[in-house]
Amino acid sequence: MAQYLLAIDQGTTSSRAIVFSAQGLPVARAQQEFKQYFPKDGWVEHDGEEIWLTTLKVCREAIEQSGLNPAEIAAIGITNQRETTLVWDAVTGTPIHPAIVWQDRRTADYCATLKAAGHETDVANRTGLLIDPYFSATKLRWVLENVPGARERAERGELRFGTVDCFLLWRLTGGKVHRTDATNASRTLLFNIHNQQWDAELLRLFDIPTSLLPEVLDCAAEFGDTDAALLGASIPVRGMAGDQQAALIGQACFKPGMVKSTYGTGCFMIQNTGDQPVVSRNRLLTTVGYRLNGKVSYAVEGSIFVAGAAVQWLRDGIKLISHARDTEALAEQTGDACGVYLVPAFTGLGAPYWDPRARGAIFGLTRDTGIKEIVTAGLQSVCYQTRDLLEAMAQDGAAAPSALRVDGGMVENNWVMQFLSDILGVPVERPEVTETTALGVAYLAGLQAGLYRDLDEVASHWHRQQRFAPRMADEHRKKLYDGWLDAVQRVRSGA
Numbered sequence: 001m002a003q004y005l006l007a008i009d010q011g012t013t014s015s016r017a018i019v020f021s022a023q024g025l026p027v028a029r030a031q032q033e034f035k036q037y038f039p040k041d042g043w044v045e046h047d048g049e050e051i052w053l054t055t056l057k058v059c060r061e062a063i064e065q066s067g068l069n070p071a072e073i074a075a076i077g078i079t080n081q082r083e084t085t086l087v088w089d090a091v092t093g094t095p096i097h098p099a100i101v102w103q104d105r106r107t108a109d110y111c112a113t114l115k116a117a118g119h120e121t122d123v124a125n126r127t128g129l130l131i132d133p134y135f136s137a138t139k140l141r142w143v144l145e146n147v148p149g150a151r152e153r154a155e156r157g158e159l160r161f162g163t164v165d166c167f168l169l170w171r172l173t174g175g176k177v178h179r180t181d182a183t184n185a186s187r188t189l190l191f192n193i194h195n196q197q198w199d200a201e202l203l204r205l206f207d208i209p210t211s212l213l214p215e216v217l218d219c220a221a222e223f224g225d226t227d228a229a230l231l232g233a234s235i236p237v238r239g240m241a242g243d244q245q246a247a248l249i250g251q252a253c254f255k256p257g258m259v260k261s262t263y264g265t266g267c268f269m270i271q272n273t274g275d276q277p278v279v280s281r282n283r284l285l286t287t288v289g290y291r292l293n294g295k296v297s298y299a300v301e302g303s304i305f306v307a308g309a310a311v312q313w314l315r316d317g318i319k320l321i322s323h324a325r326d327t328e329a330l331a332e333q334t335g336d337a338c339g340v341y342l343v344p345a346f347t348g349l350g351a352p353y354w355d356p357r358a359r360g361a362i363f364g365l366t367r368d369t370g371i372k373e374i375v376t377a378g379l380q381s382v383c384y385q386t387r388d389l390l391e392a393m394a395q396d397g398a399a400a401p402s403a404l405r406v407d408g409g410m411v412e413n414n415w416v417m418q419f420l421s422d423i424l425g426v427p428v429e430r431p432e433v434t435e436t437t438a439l440g441v442a443y444l445a446g447l448q449a450g451l452y453r454d455l456d457e458v459a460s461h462w463h464r465q466q467r468f469a470p471r472m473a474d475e476h477r478k479k480l481y482d483g484w485l486d487a488v489q490r491v492r493s494g495a
Contacts (some may be wrong), residue, residue, distance in 0.1 A: 002074035005445050006062065006235065007438035008055060010080045010164050011243065012101065012265040013312065015054040017062040018435055019073070020442045022451045024461040026435060027068075030061035037098065042105035042347060042356075048086050048095035051164060052171050059231055070233035075449040076172075076226065077239030077441030079246035080164035081265075082187045085139035087150065087212070088167065090160050093175050097147050099164070100139040103266075103305055103347045107138035108356040119205065126192045126199050128277060128286030133348075133356055134303070136163060137189035137206045144207070154209045161212040163188070165240050169223055172237065177224035180214045181240040182291040191216070193277060193288055196296065218291045219245070220448040239444030243437045244268040245290055248299065249444060250436030251405040252459040259401040261389075262437065263410035266350070267307035267382055269389045270299045271398060282392035283352045292447070292455075300396070302351040302389030306344035306360075307382045308410050313346065314378050320371045324409075330372040331379055331415040336422070336472075336480065340364040341384075341487035342377040349488070352392040357493035364483075382410065383420040384484040390424055403427040403467070407436035414468075422472035423481060432465040 004027065009016040013036065018029040032054045037045040063070055083102035088095045100106070111131050114120070120131045129135055140161055144151045153159050162170065166180040185191040185198075190208060192199040198213055217223060223237040241249065244262055248270050251260040256274035261267060270289065277286045277298040289299035306313075311327060314320045321327060341363045348356035362374065394400065404426050410416055411430050421428040433439055443458045452458050 002072050003451070004066070004068055004073050005442040005451070006059065006073050006076045007442040008059060008076060008078045008168065009243070009438040009441070010051060010055055010078070010168060012081045012103070015051065015058050016438065017055070017058040018438045018442070019062050019066040019068065020439065022446065024433060024439055024443070026433065028062045028066035030058040030065065032058055040106070042108070044101040044103040044347065045098040046084065046101055048088070048099045048167065051099065052168065055168055056230060063231060070231050070235060073235050074451060075236050075238035075445035077445035078165045078168055078237065079241055079243050079437050079441040080168070080184070082163060082184060082242035082244065083134055083136050084164050085136045085143070085161070086164065086167045087140065087143050087159055087161050088170070090158050093170055096150060096159065097143050100142065102134055104139065105133045105348055105356045107133040107142055110138055110141070111356070123189065123202065126194070126202060127189055128186070128193050129189055130283065130285070130354055131189070132354055134350070135187060135189040137202070137208065140208060140212070141206050154212055157211040159212060160214070162214055165242070166214045169237060169240070172226045172230060173224040174227035178214045179217055179223055181217055181219045181221070182288045182296070183219060183242040183245040184240070185216045186288040187242060193286065193298070196291070218294065220292055220444045222448070236449070238448035239441045239446070241290060241441050241444060244270055244301065245288070245299070246440035246444070247407055247437045248272065248289055248440065249458070250438070250440030251407060251431065252462040253405065254455050254459055257399065257401070258405070260405040260407065261386055263307050263382060263406065263408035265307065265309045267304035267385060268301060269386060270301045271393060273298045273300055278396070280392070280396050282395045283354055284389070284392050284396065285351070300393065302392060304385040304389070305347050305350045307385070308408070309346070310342070310344040310378045310381060311410070313344070314375055320375055327375050327379055328413045328415045331376045334372045334376040336380070336419055338373040338376050339366070340369055340373045340377040341484055342374065342381050343487050343491045344378070344381050345491050349492070352388055353488070353492065355493050358491045361487070361491050363487045363490065379413070379416050380419060383416065383423045384481065386420060387423050387481055390426070401426060403429045405429050405431065407431065407434050417468045421468040421470045423477060425470050425477060427470065428468040429464050430466045430468070432463045
């Protein structure tokens with residue numbers, strides 16, 4: 001029996017593929033960055049063909065590096081940047097417009113119109129989400145309204161819509177399969193999280209033809225089989241989940257109350273709430289954590305748009321550093337009280353503010369301020385935003401977590417992890433395998449392929465690599481966080 005799993009992790013700035021053993025250990029990996037397009041203020045786009053080609057390339061590279069025969073891979077799992085919207089030709093698979101990325105804010109005015117018309121409560125009751133440009137529905141409507149002939153073609157059944165997972169599955173199966181999973185569907189603003197169906201009322205509200213939509217399956221399911229010509233063998237695709245839900249699974253947060261926070265391009269904190277959806281009073285999102293064997297486990301989520309992207313901006317945008325790894329040494333030289341605050345609202349503010357018109361700023365600059373202070377402020381901004389989310393969860397009645405499980409590229413930075421623990425006042429646990437997004441979807445594929453009996457067996461593979469305990473004085477913690485709240489208030493569009 002094949003004992004290996006291939007995880008496709010298609011992210012916002014790069015495509016990755018990792019081959020895992022059945023024990024959840026990485027055997028081989030490949031990664032390739034791709035271009036980000038910013039055609040107008042607040043617009044963010046990707047080239048759908050580049051997403052596909054980089055994904056195919058890293059899959060082939062990872063399999064080759066593993067030394068495995070492709071037939072030795074039991075199953076593929078796909079995880080992806082969520083909400084990013086693609087529309088493609090139902091025959092050729094060619095996108096009719098660049099992918100509109102989750103960070104994109106072009107539909108802010110339309111969202112404001114919907115909210116002014118009083119639709120937000122009903123939409124939230126059905127989807128667990130807020131009306132915001134972040135989600136897929138308004139992006140999809142924009143494509144139908146602005147690409148010549150798109151609406152007419154959609155009405156004739158000639159087009160398909162999907163998030164990135166769905167698009168990749170279409171391509172991997174040679175155009176035979178148009179499916180997604182419940183977690184990705186739950187982020188579109190078109191899916192009713194209570195009856196687990198595309199919602200007819202929402203489709204009417206956003207004017208979306210039903211023919212565009214994929215079939216929705218569990219996170220571990222028979223999604224289809226790859227075209228044998230692509231990877232050297234026909235490999236079954238058996239797992240699928242949006243990146244943050246995949247990380248929840250990879251972190252083995254299977255019990256209600258457990259919390260994980262992922263630090264990639266953005267930062268996303270999710271708390272498992274069990275089989276009942278919990279409605280936030282503090283503008284957090286109610287979402288599908290995962291769906292297995294037809295049973296839904298719900299979660300509450302806070303979404304921060306810019307985390308690792310702030311470091312990328314420091315590196316590529318204003319060129320203060322050459323490599324992301326340089327930030328740790330600079331922060332160690334600076335310390336935690338440099339007096340500078342960087343609010344990275346480059347594409348607005350996410351939870352709990354949900355202010356699409358806020359813009360980034362740096363406060364507290366003096367003649368003594370240099371590169372290391374600005375870089376440190378960029379790192380601290382990620383931790384302060386995490387505190388915003390934890391505060392919102394606490395105000396919703398959630399107990400403080402006994403520990404925060406963290407993952408993503410930024411968690412390799414020890415200075416950031418210690419400051420995170422300090423500013424939260426909560427222990428932070430970093431697992432041995434920090435590629436938990438890819439690992440989670442590999443576990444899903446393995447569950448469906450029969451490599452694991454159940455979630456308890458999956459949880460047995462989770463191991464802590466390091467624990468960071470808070471050591472900051474309460475008074476100092478409060479002073480630093482108060483400074484952050486003041487800085488955020490200054491960039492708010494209503495301020």
